[in-house]
Amino acid sequence: MKPFSVFFLLICAASFLHSHDSSAGTKVWLIESRPNKTVAVKGDLSTGFEINDLSWAWNSSVACFPATQQKKFTGKHVLYKTNIPPHAEMTVTVVPDDKGANFSLYGYQVGAGKSVVVPDLTTCITCEADHKWDYPKVGKKQDHTRTIEFNAITESYTIYIGVTGADGLKSGGYTLKVSLNTGDAGTGEQKPLKIYGAKAQKGKIISYSGDLKDGVPVNDLSWASKSSVACFPGTQNEKFRGNHIIYVTELPAQSKMTITVIPQNVNDNMSIYAYTTAVGNKAMVPDLNSCVECEAEHKWDYPKRGKTQDHTRSVYLESMDNPYRVVIGVAGAKGVFSGKFILKIAVE
Template identity: 50%
Template structure:
């Protein structure tokens, strides 16, 4: 009788352990919105523990090292979504109880990949956040956990794991997902020309208004590696009208370009690219350039630096002169606004 009972107990134990590692986890599909933040409510009790965490330290996944496994031993609650091309995604879990210890990870795979931990054999990238073992200079951590992923030329599936640390299996939380970029763009061919500016003296000034320009819906030229002006994740900062100017930078000189919006509350952006003096290409048909510099409103503050409503870029020439094409742009769809453009040339 005792032998029979022991046999039943072992079978139940093996069945329970197999379920914890079976990959039969529930996954909630969620939707994100371009250039917006969405929130979802959940509880760790909706998930289950994963006994085998070796997948996370596998070199083809590289999510978190085995030395951190204790921070992922509670219930795992899974969500899936899609990150569009030319976008970045910021994922944040906010425990309702600030005293509860949560962890978070997100991995990136192909759209048709159905693998889940512990059967995840590989992924494109995996990012994780958990309670720090020590303090980091200049940084602080609260009860929230954050990770970031991005996509460039194609969309991907993003699997998100909200986890209880140290065996935690219950606890309310908010999952917050912010998507920068990712909008579906209908490309139109703008009728846009560059106004030529002849520089006079050290500083040349001119005035304009964004309403004299046009929206350039196809901004893929800017993130093209042969142009490298600004990444696609910053496209929203260049979604308004583009007013183009062209001028010449003499050899052995530096050019400092500054746009000053008349209304300090208007959000402007600025770029300037350098090409041969006979190059007639303009965005969105610019295929390459010598260099391109851009400035826009910062997403965050930088230590020791400040930013006002003006935007500035610098270009230089050494052994020969170049054409400089300047783009004064409204951010986030801005199509009207007076501005002053200032071009300063310094001889080397």
Template identity: 50%
Template sequence: MKTSILCVFVCLLIVNNAFSQNEIKKVTAIKVKANSTVSYQGNLSDGQQISDLSWASNSSVACFPATQNRKFTGNHVLYSTTIPKQSEMFIKVIPKNKNQNFSLYAYQVGINNEQLPPNLNSCITCEADSKWDRNWRGKTQDHTRKVRLNAINRSYKVVIGVVGAEGLSTGDFTLEIKLNGGEEVMMSTPKIEVVNIETKGAVTTTNGNLNTGDVISDLSWAANSSVACFPATQNRKFSGNHVLYATTIPKYSEMFIKVIPKNKKQNFSLYAYQVGMNNEQLPPNLNSCITCEADSKWDRKWRGKTQDHTRKVRLNAINRPYKIIIGVVGAEGLTNGDFELEIEIKQR
């Protein structure tokens, strides 16, 4: 009996020691720059294997399913950095040898969270990329691997894992990190006069210039779930002057709003939100609204769709009229530019 207990105890020690040897102790801290791309050189031989990959398929992590474990069986090289609030991070690993099979993952946790695989119990989000098992229509994959993360109202620690697939344990690579946003913004009180527009007939037009508006430094109102106008990762498209207009949408009607820059090369954005007739809140002090719609220059092309220099949004009212606040905005810090604002109302 004593011999059996001793044997079990020794076995447990061996198992525990095997797992403890898989704890990654080397994590390289790296820095990112606001609205910039940085790159770092590495080799898989700097990392080590993690035999227990159950953490990745844990529902509190949800990084990659256990059926994909073979793509993460090689050495893991870990990096840590910070994603600032109101920013978007694009992470890319580029193997030096195009014939080598790499994988990639990255997860977000609280700034002071020290958990690492295989002892990661949970995270805010985890994204992974590996060699596809099959081709996808309209998409191609090369030897690089890519993931994307974003932060809205607060900063997070990001842990990045560059991994060899199918047991790969050596291979040079470049880790490239692009950060959109992330700069510290000095908050200022905008001085924006709201221009009232009385709609006449089906279509009403008015002319304006961005130089009559002002910059709204604090754009957190737009990403607020009670407003949901545009995400913080798109803030740069609304970083120029805002020119505000107020009008009314009648009940049982649709409103189509369009801004037409006079200079087709200038980059404008547009938003419009619906509130009660007596609501006097304006950005950046807008706490909530009925609905908010925004349009800006696309980051990529969409199949079957095209975009020109104009921006358009649509709103509708059913049983009652609403106040509409329209924001014509310069993207990428644009503060000057003539435009025509067109408001079309269609009665149902």
């Protein structure tokens, strides 16, 4: 999630409203999220309520956290709700005032305008939770803060957020931060893409040289997270915020294609994506609504067991009985607008 240029600090009692939803008038504080900004609210667990029955959380149609972790959510709960618009990503973080306080955080996504408050939650679109780990995780560190993330593709949703304590914690001040990233869609005119034709031949590897300085950014990346494209999730948009150069080639029937980008400078953070369409289909990003297949690779956020990653990126495509048009994008991560590279296209 990219940093936000403006930070709002709102004081709970004076600066935002609360509403009364279901569950016997449970207080739910309303947070008005703001596009490409972070809204922060102060709170204290002492203002919350206890939930005696946590079984909703491990209901298979909710799947928020398992019963084995219920002790992490036995303190008082303070509930909030906000909205996420289409083509957006939301990051929610709770920061306890006391670094030694053991807080937990959860949130669930429901249809826009729908009111459903735990423990009366029987189903939701998704539920996320973060709590103190029982053991270290490879390549990651945890402090006293807790964070969850949500995204919306084509529709708006209501997000309910729960701040609670572990082991029966009933008081403790905190700051809750809600960051909404709506991306760059609609914020500027898309400059013409730099598009090259690229020959591919079965049984051969053909190489092309390029430089990201010749490309342009793709302002609206929402096409990539559409379910009919499924190239990369909105949470990885930062890996594709630099300049893009596009190559168009063809994948013969009954073939496999390996596409690799090799930055000349090993420190240049580049990404790659490629999608297939029917031959003759002219669909081009950012106006891509669907495709046969889309694959992408970018710098990993953390190590993967049994695998290593260098500065190169590769994707793989396959055809069956029909040939496909292939569109390849070489992109820089955020802030990467130049850098020489070699693009290799191998077909077998």
